[in-house]
Amino acid sequence: MESYQDKRPTFDKPKNIHECAQSGDVLGLQKLLQDNPSLLNQRNAVMSETPLHISASYDKAEIVKFLLEWEGNDKVELEAKNMYGETPLHVAAKNGCNEAIRLLLSHGALVEAKANNGMTPLHLSLCHSIRSEDGSIIKTLLENNADCSATDNEGMTPVDHLSKWPESGECLRELLTSHIEEQRKRKALECCGEVKAKIDALEKELSKIVGLHELKAQLRKWAKGMILDERRRALGLKVGNRKHLHMAFLGNPGTGKTMVARILGKLLHDVKILPTDKVKEVQRTDLVSQYVGETGLKTREQIEEAEGGILFVDEAYRLIPMNKKIEGSWDFGLEALEEIMSTMDTGKILVIFAGYNEPMKRVISSNEGFCRRVTNIFYFNDLSCEEIANIVHIKMNNNQEDQDSLLYGFKLHSSCSIEAIAALIERETTKKQRMKMNGGLVGPMLDNAKGNLDLRLSDDCVDGDELRTIRLEDLEAGLRVSFRSMDVWDR
Structure with a gap:
């Protein structure tokens, strides 16, 4: 110098x-x-x-x-x-x-x-x-x-x-020390702006989820804590590293488990808990081989692909047979589960197990380390008719931004209020049918409603607004066709 x-x-x-x-x-x-x-x-x-x-x-x-x-x-x-x-x-x-x-x-x-x-x-x-x-x-x-x-x-x-x-050097030391404190405060203020942007982004994603109020509250709580940790670090405060919050999502199909996992991946990446926002979705067939010695390798390959993000194990109960032995042979699903469990303490991935409530109890009780590692269990309740109707509106709004969607450019008629659609769903479906599909009703119903619109309109129709407007009668026809095609119409 x-x-x-x-x-x-x-x-x-x-x-x-x-x-x-x-x-x-x-x-x-x-x-x-x-x-x-x-x-x-x-x-x-x-x-x-x-x-x-x-x-x-x-x-x-x-x-x-x-x-x-x-x-x-x-x-x-x-x-x-x-x-x-x-x-x-x-x-x-x-x-x-x-x-x-x-x-x-x-x-x-x-x-x-x-x-x-x-x-x-x-x-x-x-x-x-x-x-x-x-x-x-x-x-x-x-x-x-x-x-x-x-x-x-x-x-x-x-x-x-x-x-x-x-x-x-004392005067210069005071000058530098004072500036260090000012820099920390400035970084904290900058962090506040980033915090607000991240919270706003989270709220936008959560608005796409219907119901699940308890889960949303927990996600907001986690996000707030993680984001405030960033502010603490900006101020030079000591902050410990957060451990991965392995989870179990319990609920029927169509209740939003996969969607929440994807939102969670983005959130945890945004606040630097996860290196990537990828969510690797796997089922038993992706993990288990029918040959001895291959399941461990197959499972490890999926884990490596998920590294840095989330491994989402859908229908996780299928890894555990009703009886632990099948025709005298140990089921390979248990081997896949144990391989996943052995990776959960490394910090390389976050694991989410998903499935129906009752069958998932087999998974929870099958491994003594499960409860220790999976500390957050969330219940995805069945959706009400009004919540399913709300999803219809959300999906139609999202389709306006997705040019690859079949319904891009289409809209609902003013008569298709959330209340009117909810009444239609309650009238035309049973509780058992709704429980089997929940939000899964919406996609097929809308696609088939568009088909009914095409059938209903005359060949010489030139009214642009009529050509792209789905009416309540189209939704009703679409709902019925959907159930027939899925062979679950039991009325």
Whole structure:
């Protein structure tokens, strides 16, 4: 960090571009560049420095400005490094050249650039500031967001380096310490804006889920805690690492288990709990082989694909047979489950087991480590007729943004209120039928409703609004066709 400005040779008659840069000979430098523009970033033989290095280290502001604003085809290398890995900003800071520093920073010089020894311009500015008893260079760098917490290759911050001057460095230590606290507060405020954006994004995703109020409350609670941890870290507070919250989702088909898993993957990735937002959805057939010795390998392959995200094991109860032995042979599903359980403590994946309420009890009781690892069990209740009707409206609104959807560009007639659709569903379906499908009713019903609309309209219809409007009678026909095609119509 010792200044080398005094050790450089001087020249009475500038002869080359580096000599012009050192002496401040703008006209001489300009003529050299006009004759040979390739000299703009030419390195000298001693320090491998460019003209910008030289002019910055001698605070020749006029030369620095000329080089930075050179309009030729070649552009000045703002981050060029000398033999010590120092940029022009480094050497300007090391030699107390405040005007050059301001010019370099105003043109985008990296205030956090690191030399070969890991030091930033702020590190290198300390020696000159101590010797000159002038903290203006440090203030200029701090005004441009120099990081007081940056460490060099020895792990030392600028404040740490001030210990070399215990008496004369006290004022600078107070300046840097005060700025560190201001930086922390600023980061915390910036974090607040990011927090609000993440919470708003979460609420948007949760609005797509109908019902499940208890689960939504828990997701909001987790999100708030995780996001506040980010703010705590921004303030320099110590925060422990959160463990993966392995879960079980219990409920009938169509209650939103898979959708919630996907939302959860995005949420945990956004708050940096998971490296990725991928959700790997698997069932027994993806994990279990019919041959001895292959199930473990097959399961590990699925786990590796899910690494960094969520492994969503749907119909997890199928891994556990009604009787633990089948025709005298141990069921391979247990082997797959044990392989998954052995991975859950590594932190590489988050596992969600999903399935019907009663059959899932077999999974929970099948492995003594299950309850210890799966600490969050959520019940997905069957949807009411009104909630299913609400999904119809949500899906139709989402289809307006999905050009690949069959219903892209279509809309519901004003008569298709949530109340009217709920009454239709209650009238045309049984509780048992709804329990088997829940939200799964909606997709087939809407697709078949569109088919009924096409059948109902005359071949010569040219009314654009009528051509894209689904009426209540279409939904009714679509509901009936859906049940017939799925062979569950039992009325």
